[in-house]
Amino acid sequence: MSPAPGYATDFAERYDDWFTPPPQTTDATVTLLAKLAADAPDGPLLELGIGTGRVALPLAARGYEVHGIDAAKTMLDRLRAKTGGERINVSTGDFAEVDHDGNFAVIYVANGTFSELPTQEAQLRCFARAGQRLLPGGLFVLDAHVPEALATDCLTGAQPVESASGAPVLRTRRIHPATQRYVSDYLVLDHGLFQHIKVTFRYASPGELDLMAASAGLRLRERFGGWSGAPFSDRSSYHVSVYELPASA
Structure with a gap:
């Protein structure tokens, strides 16, 4: 799919x-x-x-x-x-x-x-x-x-992500080795409100x-x-x- x-x-x-x-x-x-x-x-x-x-x-x-x-x-x-x-x-x-x-x-x-x-x-x-x-x-x-580097990155907590508009964006990653997946959660401060975007990946x-x-x-x-x-x-x-x-x- x-x-x-x-x-x-x-x-x-x-x-x-x-x-x-x-x-x-x-x-x-x-x-x-x-x-x-x-x-x-x-x-x-x-x-x-x-x-x-x-x-x-x-x-x-x-x-x-x-x-x-x-x-x-x-x-x-x-x-x-x-x-x-x-x-x-x-x-x-x-x-x-x-x-x-x-x-x-x-x-x-x-x-x-x-x-x-x-x-x-x-x-x-x-x-x-x-x-x-x-x-x-x-x-x-x-x-x-690279999965080994990804696993290490997932331990670092929330990280700022540079955005084209300058809007504050924070990203956290959680890894699930049993299913070879990781989840990225983004929080975007947009006009005073936080937007949450969740994306799942299979590494x-x-x-x-x-x-x-x-x-x-x-x-x-x-x-x-x-x-x-x-x-x-x-x-x-x-x-x-x-x-x-x-x-x-």
């Missing part, structure tokens, strides 16, 4: 204000994806969980043909209303199914969104469907927490993700310690994994 649109539907009008990462994070994400696309076959890009277009719009502005899928129509409405939004071909639906016409040079999912798929079955299905939609030599790119280790990829006929091409392109190491708390469909597939 797809992640429940919940917070994305209820707070679509404020999503960009509260949950947009700092500009340097978006710039790094777009730059790395553009670099990867340059080494992939010629073809369009597809974003899973495209949301309001934080990553897709700057990629399209660089001249890439970008498509997207999202479960929340309200988020897609926000994307279409933005400058350049009309250039992006979007579908409303379950991104685990990668149900979008065409074949793609790069399929990517950013900002931890892959972990919003709630079960191993859904995550496996996403890998399998992505493999079927990739051009030979194409890439499937996702980012995720997976890099090794488990590699097995999912292998089951879909994909192989790990490289893994970075973040969208900056830094090397992945024992100190990395996050990773960006790049899987490739062999050209002979």
Whole structure:
């Protein structure tokens, strides 16, 4: 099943204000994806969980043909209303199914969104469907927490989160190892009232993700310690994994 649109539907009008990462994070994400696309076959890009277009719009502005899928129509409405939004071909639906016409040079999912798929079955299905939609030599790119670092982070209590609007945002995380899940609770002070947003994730280790990829006929091409392109190491708390469909597939 797809992640429940919940917070994305209820707070679509404020999503960009509260949950947009700092500009340097978006710039790094777009730059790395553009670099990867340059080494992939010629073809369009597809974003899973495209949301309001934080990553897709700057990629399209660089001249890439970008498509997207999202479960929340309200988020897609926000994307279409933005400058350049009309250039992006979007579908409303379950991104685990990668149900979008065409074949793609790069399929990517950013900002931890892959972990919003709630079960191993859904995550496996996403890998399998992505493999079927990739051009030979194409890439499937996702980012995720390193579980050991995530567990440590969950012990730190409430943490401030930088928001685009400057609204005070606090986040706490609770981890549930028995089910490989963690829950992020956000408190946003908005016009004198607190808004509570709860998001549940299903985490997976890099090794488990590699097995999912292998089951879909994909192989790990490289893994970075973040969208900056830094090397992945024992100190990395996050990773960006790049899987490739062999050209002979």
